[in-house]
């Protein structure tokens with residue numbers, strides 16, 4: 001939703017939120033698909049620059065799933081996914097290191113620097129930020145199925161501990177940490193970890209006010225093919241009801257799990273927002289109507305401030 005066409009009314013509406021969120025921590029997760037297109041990446045970095053200039057402490061977590069798919073295809077490495085989650089073979093992990101801590105990471109850092117943001121790149125291995133253990137085979141219900149099957153996701157790390165000190169130091173210094181989706185094992189292993197899960201863990205560990213997932217769709221949709229079916233507000237119970245109805249599939253499943261984890265971990269609200277529509281992130285934060293889906297733990301949102 002656009003701000004009021006009256007510039008002074010718009011300024012007043014936005015300034016209320018600027019005051020409210022000054023000094024607060026926001027975790028912003030950007031999907032690989034969203035930042036693949038240079039113009040969209042630039043527009044997104046400019047929105048992040050504005051948050052930073054309003055003294056909001058921003059932590060960016062990026063994905064790179066789509067880019068990893070493309071690199072695996074180019075290198076003839078088979079890509080396998082179950083219920084929206086990748087199976088990581090040793091060959092896939094090697095490609096993931098190149099893509100997540102390399103190309104996607106550097107391109108995002110460069111664009112943030114260009115937008116005037118003092119961005120600092122990290123992976124979960126830096127200063128012990130994310131410690132993980134390899135996921136054992138787990139029962140999963142594949143999309144479209146009703147019965148679970150036992151799936152070995154390979155070199156995927158489930159997060160055991162988060163040590164957010166390195167992030168707190170950077171945030172206190174005015175920097176914007178940018179985290180790639182790789183984690184470290186106690187034994188020196190490197191694991192592939194879902195970026196949505198990382199974003200939720202970091203938001204919880206930092207006591208973040210808000211967690212954003214920037215998507216290629218406008219938010220949570222009742223019908224994934226209809227942008228007009230956007231759900232503006234939801235509680236965790238409502239999310240569970242959508243899941244039970246089969247409304248949530250593919251890559252939205254790990255996202256909804258991450259939203260739940262963050263809200264149960266004390267994050268005040270999680271937002272599913274377009275990363276491609278112009279200024280959708282700013283509209284979600286600084287307007288009464290917002291632009292995407294705001295999820296809160298339980299209390300009904302009675303309109304007004306997002």
Ligand SMILES: Nc1ncnc2c1ncn2[C@@H]1O[C@H](COP(=O)(O)OP(=O)(O)O)[C@@H](O)[C@H]1O
Nearest residue numbers: 031032033217219220221224247248249251252
């Ligand atoms: N109910 C839903 N509402 C919105 N998107 C959905 C829904 N169910 C499935 N999806 C799909 O999930 C995708 C988001 O997941 P994904 O592509 O993995 O994002 P990312 O790469 O940003 O992590 C959407 O682009 C959409 O195709």
Ligand SMILES: CC(=O)N[C@@H](CCC(=O)OP(=O)(O)O)C(=O)O
Nearest residue numbers: 031032063064065086193194195
């Ligand atoms: C274990 C796991 O799921 N790892 C993800 C990490 C990247 C990611 O999450 O990227 P997007 O946010 O762009 O989907 C993967 O390999 O795709």
